[in-house]
Amino acid sequence: MTEKEIEKLERTYSETKIQHICVEWFRQTFQNVANLLFAIPNGGPRSPKSGSMRKYEGAISGVADLILLFPSGGKASLCIEMKTPKRKGKSAGNQSQSQKEWQGLVERYGSVYVVCHGLIEFIEKVCLYLRADPKGYIRDALLNYETYR
Secondary structure, eight states, X not given: OOHHHHHHHHTTSOHHHHHHHHXXXXXXXXXXXXXXXXXXXXXXXXXXXXXXXXXHHTOOTTOOSEEEOOOBTTBSOEEEEEOOOOOTTSOOOOXXXXXXXXXXXXXXXXXXXXXXXXXXHHHHHHHHHHTOOHHHHHHHHHHHHHHHO
């Protein structure tokens, strides 16, 4: 597949599906630190009771969808907010105010925060954080995209 073909395909996917693809790519690519990238079950619809339970357990509004708990370049972690890509006639997914506030907090205390709208952008930002050249990883992802779905 080409980058354009992937971007077109991902415009039809939900944020959840795109996040799954990104996590699958990461875990297959960086197996030695695969489990240091994890999802924060903070979003999505839920009943008032389950919402209250999450808050009781410590959930915080605005927390990023994924966290890579691996220090790199003097930074503590990489926080990744997944958003849908731009769709015909619509804008790309945007951060909420609570997400912007949480971003400011984690950046102030030594973490990197990024917003990703698809696999290629995810690869670029993860590689930048890990100080790796993304070109080879993108080339590999284009060849193996079907295995991440």
